[in-house]
């Protein structure tokens with residue numbers, strides 16, 4: 378569940394080395410914050426998987442599901458995981474909960490994802506987790522380096538291929554586990570939430586239902602939301618602390634003022650303890666924006682907007698601190714007290730997602746002019762296109778997602794055409810602006826929570842979870858129960 382803003386967001390800065398674009402593109406989708414102090418020890422987890430009864434498999438997947446040219450027959454190893462600990466078995470047609478991986482490795486997703494594990498005992502369900510092609514260890518061309526090299530290989534990375542992969546694996550699992558009539562519920566978050574909803578629409582014969590958490594499927598060119606991502610980031614900061622919001626709003630001009638001095642960039646580099654000297658203020662601005670966006674998106678203790686603002690508002694405790702020292706205190710609060718800042722590595726996952734954003738996942742996220750604590754810089758399709766062309770030699774297809782998956786007139790169309798989908802969104806999540814926030818029919822249901830952040834309902838349960846979150850999850854389980862029981866009745870009648 379990686380649509381976190383790259384901590385969400387970091388990615389584009391380096392990849393789009395043309396800076397003009399960076400500022401407008403930060404937001405990335407993900408279920409959990411990638412940086413923001415979460416550390417992830419893959420090796421350790423691997424042992425834990427076995428302890429938890431999770432078995433890892435590799436499926437011989439077809440490279441290209443949609444053409445019959447010689448190259449399309451190439452196979453690759455796609456990683457997936459199965460946990461049958463609570464499964465009642467195919468004889469009673471016990472359900473399958475299938476997590477559809479998004480733009481990150483299976484390991485990191487397994488480490489935060491709770492919905493399957495927490496609810497499998499209730500459903501007596503088989504748990505399945507599938508890694509998305511081109512992420513984690515699922516590299517169709519061998520090494521990550523080969524696989525992510527250029528458009529020739531990356532061209533096989535798109536949502537339609539990924540959904541077809543999921544269909545093939547789920548059918549394979551049904552066969553292997555003698556579970557022909559076990560209903561499948563697909564679950565995903567963020568980009569993966571869109572995949573879950575789209576899978577339900579495109580493969581209704583395989584998925585009985587979908588839980589699409591924080592899926593901004595209405596954040597595309599043809600279905601642009603009225604307010605953008607950074608409008609919500611601003612709103613969350615403002616509502617948390619007007620003072621903090623004001624300081625952040627003023628800080629950009631202060632950065633520009635200092636940068637204009639002789640040696641200005643080097644003063645700023647020192648002030649923010651950057652690992653690499655600044656070449657342009659946009660690098661610092663993007664870095665800070667990413668922190669604010671990521672904190673709002675995953676607004677969770679202890680990395681919450683409240684704690685970030687607390688740091689900005691109250692520190693440093695010594696006297697003579699100026700505005701940027703206070704802003705830097707926020708950086709320390711979110712990134713920890715480390716020797717230098719801003720050295721976030723561009724991960725392979727981030728590289729692959731950048732390709733997806735440059736091809737079909739074009740979410741026009743920019744800094745709007747109204748009601749913002751950021752310096753305005755609206756999304757600019759032509760400069761975005763230019764960057765993608767120079768990086769990959771291909772032009773984005775911003776209309777393809779809506780043409781292929783169809784979310785214009787979502788209410789009108791899904792009402793009759795869709796069924797058994799839960800769209801869950803927390804209104805504090807900046808991506809919620811692109812979500813389905815109202816019920817569409819009796820079975821296409823929106824669960825919208827006022828205080829929720831990104832993908833909060835599908836991450837691991839904790840004792841500190843607020844009451845509304847506990848209730849939200851119970852509601853989701855109840856709805857899925859009702860789909861399954863209707864299905865089981867239909868199955869009895871038809872057999």
Ligand SMILES: *[C@@H]1O[C@H](CO)[C@@H](O)[C@H](O)[C@H]1NC(C)=O
Nearest residue numbers: 651653654655656660661719
């Ligand atoms: C400045 O540019 C160099 C060379 O491209 C790069 O390695 C460095 O990370 C940049 N500085 C920052 C703060 O991004």
Ligand SMILES: *[C@@H]1O[C@H](CO)[C@@H](O)[C@H](O)[C@H]1NC(C)=O
Nearest residue numbers: 692693706709713714715716
């Ligand atoms: C950060 O760490 C340094 C060195 O360990 C220490 O001197 C400093 O007081 C710490 N700052 C904060 C805010 O904890």
Ligand SMILES: *[C@@H]1O[C@H](CO)[C@@H](O)[C@H](O)[C@H]1NC(C)=O
Nearest residue numbers: 397755757758759760761763
């Ligand atoms: C958008 O970007 C293009 C190309 O980089 C530039 O010429 C144009 O002025 C920009 N438009 C706006 C409204 O900033």
